[in-house]
Amino acid sequence: MPKFKLTLAFDGSAYHGWQSQRSGRGIQNQLEGALARLFPSAPKVQGSSRTDAGVHALGMVAHFEVADGEFRMPLRHLPLAINACLPEDIRVLKAARARTDFHARFDAKGKQYRYHLWNHPVMNPLLRARAWHVPRPLDLAAMREAAPLFVGRHDFRSFTANRGGELKDAVRTLSRCDIQGRGPSITLVIEGEGFLYKMCRGIAGTLVQIGEGRFPAQEVEVMLSRHDRRVAGMNAPAHGLVLQKVFY
Amino acid sequence: MPKFKLTLAFDGSAYHGWQSQRSGRGIQNQLEGALARLFPSAPKVQGSSRTDAGVHALGMVAHFEVADGEFRMPLRHLPLAINACLPEDIRVLKAARARTDFHARFDAKGKQYRYHLWNHPVMNPLLRARAWHVPRPLDLAAMREAAPLFVGRHDFRSFTANRGGELKDAVRTLSRCDIQGRGPSITLVIEGEGFLYKMCRGIAGTLVQIGEGRFPAQEVEVMLSRHDRRVAGMNAPAHGLVLQKVFY
Structure with a gap:
């Protein structure tokens, strides 16, 4: 066939x-x-x-x-x-x-997600369906310090909406987590071999809360080490997230 | 008051x-x-x-x-x-x-419009409400040759949807008309002291038709000189146009 x-x-x-x-x-x-x-x-x-x-x-x-x-x-x-x-x-x-043995899910070697923010007191109405409105000013330097701490092989139990205790394997490897900012339009680029349920949104929400001063940048290491969803930041809303590419 | x-x-x-x-x-x-x-x-x-x-x-x-x-x-x-x-x-x-004598319309010294295109065989669904889908490949070099021909003081009767014969004054001055392209995402930036009815959309439609090879770039000079809407290109659809700035 x-x-x-x-x-x-x-x-x-x-x-x-x-x-x-x-x-x-x-x-x-x-x-x-x-x-x-x-x-x-x-x-x-x-x-x-x-x-x-x-x-x-x-x-x-x-x-x-x-x-x-x-x-x-x-x-x-x-x-x-x-x-x-x-x-x-x-x-x-x-x-x-x-090929007859190709499988879209099992053959995927990695994925790139992008998370879009609009960081301005007033939302841009042309972006309201595809960017998260973050009204308070963000400390981009703190976010840029924190983002690379997600890169590498980690247990991401603290960043998934699955009940962590029931997950057998929460170890994933991220190859990229960086922040592209230009005026009020800010994009997080997250690339990895695989992702847990709502993991990108947990990372994006945590980075924004670091930008708002809610956590210091280095706290990411503590959050990763605790294996507990309650210690990390919020889930960013779904409408800012884009599955950008799948690598084979 | x-x-x-x-x-x-x-x-x-x-x-x-x-x-x-x-x-x-x-x-x-x-x-x-x-x-x-x-x-x-x-x-x-x-x-x-x-x-x-x-x-x-x-x-x-x-x-x-x-x-x-x-x-x-x-x-x-x-x-x-x-x-x-x-x-x-x-x-x-x-x-x-x-100031008490400020008037948003009469005090405006100029305006910038941006016209957004998506030039790819398939439309980007995230841009469908704010960019014109142009499926055939565009000759950007021809469009970049044509765009500056609109700059300066011209009678724009050929580029307005008003019945040209009834317009007393169709002379307008454009200070900028250029094309910012990146992959399939192309933006026309048009700046001027004032604009006639549907003038930006007539210019955008004509530039796209030049990019499609329908008219040679130099034809813009002929179109401007003829003072006749029928000799210029089509009106680009409304949903690609953004009023970007008003200058005072």
Whole structure:
């Protein structure tokens, strides 16, 4: 059966996250609905990641298989064909043939997330659906001191919304955690091999609270060592987060 | 009567433009509604510009007067107080006391508009409400050759949606027209003393059609000299345009 790899972008505002929901408001539901209109075998899709409700993507990856004989269009028409069946807040950016053993989730070597802030007393109305409004001035120097402390191999139990005690393995390796700031528009870039549930939002929320003076920068080391969600900072809201790229 | 100058940002998607409408869907209606909740004299506002339906702003300016004795809060609270009465797609960024003879429209010395394009076969769903999707590759070198031809003092009759024959004075002076490009994200920056109806959108549409090879870059000079809307390019759609700044 021919297998395909899709790269997708979506505005997560209207959805309950990537994973299919009975309500039909999972992004996966929308994609499977579109594929069912193109291929009688109604392919199921497997995504690289489960994004939370409200999280966006510019580089989500997913794979699906089509029954033999069903795929008859030129490959370059596939994104257009799927996009014609999708709502405009979900777009297929690229489609490629994949090896028969390719798996969007298990073959992923790493991911890049970006977290967007708007740091100004008044929110920018053009960014209100995709940046977190942080009204108080942030100490960017403190945030830049703290961010690299997340890089490397750590037990991230203090930064996940899963009940830490029940997690068998909370060790993850981050290769990048830095802050790109320009005026009121600030972006956190977080890259790693894998992520725990709500881990990016826990890191982003903690960095912002460090910027607000709630914790000193060095406290990150203590938080990591304690393996307890209650010692770290808040979860940043979902709508500032973008799954930017998946690496294979 | 105390007079105030407001700087405003708005997402124009849900409105029929700046000017008050009987439908109530003018941005001015929303602002006057908010002021009426704060000041019993229900001040009318005067904007620097009339933006079209769907056009956005990050630096619209407006003024209003409050009846004597009605203004009792510290000035720094005024943006917060008005924002609390506005929908979240309209925000007051700044408020200042103005001289009694200040007029947001007549005192404006110039304006900067920005026109945003997304030049990629597939639209970025996060930008769909504020950039024009141009799917075919653009020749940026041709656009960069054409843009400065708009700078200077010209009769812009060929670039306005007003019936040109009825316009007494279509001479305007542009001080800047340039193209900032980065990957698929391209921005046109247009600055001038004053603008005719839909003039920015006529310039943006013409530059895009030059980028698509529909007209040669030098054709801009011919278009300007003909004083006829039919010889210039198309109007770019409203949702890519932002009123960025007003100069006083």
